[in-house]
Amino acid sequence: MSPRRRWGACLGHVAQYHLVMTMMLALVRAVLQLQMSFTGLAAGLAVSAVTHAFFDRRWPVRWLLGHVGSKGFP
Numbered sequence: 679m680s681p682r683r684r685w686g687a688c689l690g691h692v693a694q695y696h697l698v699m700t701m702m703l704a705l706v707r708a709v710l711q712l713q714m715s716f717t718g719l720a721a722g723l724a725v726s727a728v729t730h731a732f733f734d735r736r737w738p739v740r741w742l743l744g745h746v747g748s749k750g751f752p
Contacts, residue, residue: 692731696723
């Protein structure tokens with residue numbers, strides 16, 4: 679399978695996940711009448727999406743576990 683197709687699947691997964699998160703945040707905001715800034719929500723969702731896509735690539739997790747002494751964990 680080509681790396682582009684794998685990236686496409688990963689980004690599709692991340693987009694769907696964050697769409698659901700956005701809908702749930704809107705529901706929570708409406709029900710609990712919380713004040714949330716658009717800028718704060720957008721920044722939080724952007725950081726979440728970027729880190730989610732990065733760590734879903736698996737190699738960063740393997741690298742991190744190898745450098746903290748937990749290579750056999752996964």
